[in-house]
Amino acid sequence: MRAVDKLDLRVADGEFLVLVGPSGSGKSTALRMLAGLEDVDEGSVLIGGRDVTTEAPKDRDIAMVFQSYALYPHMTVAENMGFALKLQRLPKARIAERVAEAARLLDLTPYLDRRPRALSGGQRQRVAMGRAIVREPSVFLMDEPLSNLDAKLRVETRANITALQSRLGTTTLYVTHDQVEAMTMGHRVAVLRDGVLQQCATPRELYDRPGNTFVAGFIGSPAMNLVTVTVGDDGALLADDLVVPLPRGAVSGPEVVLGVRPEGLRLVGEGGLAMTVQLVEELGADAFVYGEAMINGAAKRIVVRVSDGALPAFGETVRVALREPHRVHLFDPATGVRNP
Numbered sequence: 001m002r003a004v005d006k007l008d009l010r011v012a013d014g015e016f017l018v019l020v021g022p023s024g025s026g027k028s029t030a031l032r033m034l035a036g037l038e039d040v041d042e043g044s045v046l047i048g049g050r051d052v053t054t055e056a057p058k059d060r061d062i063a064m065v066f067q068s069y070a071l072y073p074h075m076t077v078a079e080n081m082g083f084a085l086k087l088q089r090l091p092k093a094r095i096a097e098r099v100a101e102a103a104r105l106l107d108l109t110p111y112l113d114r115r116p117r118a119l120s121g122g123q124r125q126r127v128a129m130g131r132a133i134v135r136e137p138s139v140f141l142m143d144e145p146l147s148n149l150d151a152k153l154r155v156e157t158r159a160n161i162t163a164l165q166s167r168l169g170t171t172t173l174y175v176t177h178d179q180v181e182a183m184t185m186g187h188r189v190a191v192l193r194d195g196v197l198q199q200c201a202t203p204r205e206l207y208d209r210p211g212n213t214f215v216a217g218f219i220g221s222p223a224m225n226l227v228t229v230t231v232g233d234d235g236a237l238l239a240d241d242l243v244v245p246l247p248r249g250a251v252s253g254p255e256v257v258l259g260v261r262p263e264g265l266r267l268v269g270e271g272g273l274a275m276t277v278q279l280v281e282e283l284g285a286d287a288f289v290y291g292e293a294m295i296n297g298a299a300k301r302i303v304v305r306v307s308d309g310a311l312p313a314f315g316e317t318v319r320v321a322l323r324e325p326h327r328v329h330l331f332d333p334a335t336g337v338r339n340p
Contacts, residue, residue, distance in 0.1 A: 003026045003029040003195050004033065005026075005194075005195045005196050006043075007043075007195075011171055012171075014169045014171055016166075016185065018176060018186030019031065019175045019176075020175075020176055020191055020192070021191055021192035021193055021218075023177060025192040025193050025194060025195065026195035027177075028143055030175075030192070031064075031143055033045065034139075036055065036057035036060055040053055047061065047138055063137040063140055064140075064143065065125075065141070066143050069128045070128065071127060073115065074115070076112065077113070077115075077116070078099050078103075078113065080116070081131045081134055082095040082134060083131070085098060085099075085135070098134040099112070099130070103130060105130075105164060111127075121150075121153065122149055122153045125146070125148075128145070129145070129161070133164075138171065139172070140170050142174045144176055144177070146176075147176075161174075162184075179218060179221065182203070188200055188203075189219075191214075193218075198212060209329075210224070210259075211338050212331065212335075212336045212337050213259070213331045216329060216331070222303045224262075225260045225262065225303060226259050228258075229256060229257075230255055230296060231246070242322070244328055245325055257332070257333050259328065259331060260322065260329070263305040264322060264327055265321070265322060266306075267304060267312070273302075273320045274319060275292065275319070276292050276315065277312045277315060278290050278314070279291075280311050280312065285307065286305060287305075287307075289305075289311070289312060289318070291303075291304070291320075
C-alpha cells in the first residue's frame with residue numbers, strides 16, 4: 001500500500017493550503033516529500049515552476065516548522081532564530097536585522113536574550129516560526145505545529161499564524177489532523193484518506209457540498225448525520241412520519257445515503273422521527289442533542305443542534321424533523337460519491 005497515491009495538487013502563490021485527514025492518511029508524508037525528506041517514487045515536485053524532485057532539502061528554498069520545537073537549549077532566542085543565517089555566512093548586521101524584524105512580527109522582542117527553557121510552549125513555537133521566517137523562503141511547510149499546545153493557546157496561536165501568513169504573503173502548506181483547525185485557517189483544504197486525495201476545496205464548499213461520505217463525515221463538528229434510506233415513489237422514507245421529498249431523477253436506485261447536518265434538524269412536538277436522548281451537550285448559546293432512532297429496523301445515532309427552547313433530558317423520547325427538506329445531501333450507497 002502506498003503512503004501517498006497519485007496526489008495532484010497545485011498551490012497558488014501566496015495561498016494557505018491545509019492538508020487534513022486522520023492518522024495514517026499520508027498528509028505528513030506528502031509534506032515531507034515536498035520538503036525533500038522522503039523520496040518520490042513517481043511524479044515530480046515543482047516549486048515556482050522549478051522541478052526540485054531530486055534536489056536536496058537545503059536547495060529547495062523552503063522552511064519547515066515541526067510539531068516539536070527543536071530549539072537549541074544552549075542558545076538564546078535570537079541565536080536560535082538566526083542560526084540558519086549564520087550557516088549561510090550572512091553579515092552579522094544583516095542577521096540581526098532579519099531576527100529583529102521576525103521578533104517584532106511574532107511579539108518576541110522582549111525575549112530575544114532568553115533561552116528556550118525560560119519560555120512557555122506558545123513562545124517556543126513562535127521562536128520556531130521565527131527561525132523559518134528569517135530565511136525568507138518561497139514556501140513555509142508546517143507539520144502539526146500546534147498539537148503540543150493547550151486548547152486555549154492553540155486557538156490563539158492559529159489566529160496569529162493566519163494573520164502572519166496574510167501579512168507575509170508566503171505560500172504555506174499546513175498539515176493537521178484537526179478539521180476545526182483546517183476549516184478556520186486554510187484558504188483551501190485538501191482532505192486525504194489512506195494516501196488518496198478525497199477533495200480539495202474552500203472550507204465553505206467542503207461543508208456545503210462534500211464530495212463523498214468520507215468528507216461529509218470528517219468535515220464538521222459534530223459530524224454530518226449519514227443514514228441509508230429506502231427510496232419510495234414519493235420520496236425517501238426514513239421512518240414514522242418523516243419523509244424527505246426528492247427532486248425527480250435525483251436517485252436512480254432503491255436506496256440512497258441521506259446526509260443531514262445537525263443544524264438541519266429540529267425538535268418538534270409531533271410527527272417526525274422518534275429519538276431517545278442519550279446525551280445533551282450544552283455549549284452556551286447552542287446545544288447538541290445526541291440520541292438513537294430506529295431507521296429501517298436498525299438503531300442509528302442522530303445529532304440535532306438546538307439553539308432555543310427547553311432542552312430534553314437523558315432518556316427522554318423526542319421527535320425530530322427536517323428544518324429545510326431541500327437542504328439534504330445525497331450519496332451513492334455503493335461508492336459513497338455525492339449525487340449531483
